[in-house]
Amino acid sequence: MAMWNPWRGCKRYSEGCKYCYIHKGDFKRKINTNDIVKTEDFYKPIEKLKKGSYKIKSGLVYLCFSSDFLIEEADLWRDECWEMIKERSDLTFLFLTKRIDRFLDCIPNDWNDGYDNVIVCCTVENQENADYKLSVFKELPIKHKCITAQPLLEKINIEKYLDDIELVVVGGESDYNARALDYDWVLDIREQCIRKNVNFEFRQCGTHFIKDGKKYTLQVHQLTKQARLADINYCK
Numbered sequence: 001m002a003m004w005n006p007w008r009g010c011k012r013y014s015e016g017c018k019y020c021y022i023h024k025g026d027f028k029r030k031i032n033t034n035d036i037v038k039t040e041d042f043y044k045p046i047e048k049l050k051k052g053s054y055k056i057k058s059g060l061v062y063l064c065f066s067s068d069f070l071i072e073e074a075d076l077w078r079d080e081c082w083e084m085i086k087e088r089s090d091l092t093f094l095f096l097t098k099r100i101d102r103f104l105d106c107i108p109n110d111w112n113d114g115y116d117n118v119i120v121c122c123t124v125e126n127q128e129n130a131d132y133k134l135s136v137f138k139e140l141p142i143k144h145k146c147i148t149a150q151p152l153l154e155k156i157n158i159e160k161y162l163d164d165i166e167l168v169v170v171g172g173e174s175d176y177n178a179r180a181l182d183y184d185w186v187l188d189i190r191e192q193c194i195r196k197n198v199n200f201e202f203r204q205c206g207t208h209f210i211k212d213g214k215k216y217t218l219q220v221h222q223l224t225k226q227a228r229l230a231d232i233n234y235c236k
């Protein structure tokens with residue numbers, strides 16, 4: 001698994017951005033997250049070793065995890081990224097976006113019904129933005145689609161949007177002031193996935209976590225561990 005961040009910086013765009021880890025990290029380092037800038041890793045996928053082979057070997061590449069791949073400020077840079085993604089057809093590129101409604105303005109001319117080596121994860125947090133974003137997502141020409149419901153802020157029903165979805169990931173919010181995650185909401189989405197035979201993963205608990213009506217406060221290092229211990233992932 002490799003990471004490729006061609007640019008950094010982002011602007012809050014939806015409810016789930018409130019405690020964005022990028023904004024929090026930048027605040028500590030006194031960096032203005034609202035400045036979207038290219039990074040020195042811009043050409044990382046096509047960088048080569050002296051002997052001529054690519055530095056990144058085959059496998060999964062997490063794309064744009066210090067920004068949003070579809071952010072407007074990167075519109076002039078994205079075409080070059082698509083060229084690199086095409087050149088590296090031996091790699092699979094995965095990006096998450098809160099801006100799925102910009103997707104059709106961001107794809108290259110030869111996208112057609114999608115590149116085989118691109119996985120797009122549409123992120124949702126509440127019923128209102130799930131209904132809006134997933135009805136857009138449903139119609140888009142993308143070969144590999146996933147949904148990330150993280151941070152999940154309320155009980156949501158996404159069952160009618162699960163056709164053609166390869167994986168649903170659910171998780172809570174991580175912050176001292178985080179909004180609580182209710183385990184019942186997680187189990188409810190899991191049931192929806194099972195009914196539609198879609199893979200499901202409980203990725204992380206929330207800092208504030210409710211189970212059987214009781215509220216718990218967890219440390220950062222416990223968030224993914226406790227989710228794993230719940231052992232509720234579903235693989236079809």
Ligand code: SF4
Nearest residue numbers: 010011012017020098
């Ligand atoms: S879209 Fe993602 S990276 Fe950008 S502010 Fe929101 S949570 Fe942070």
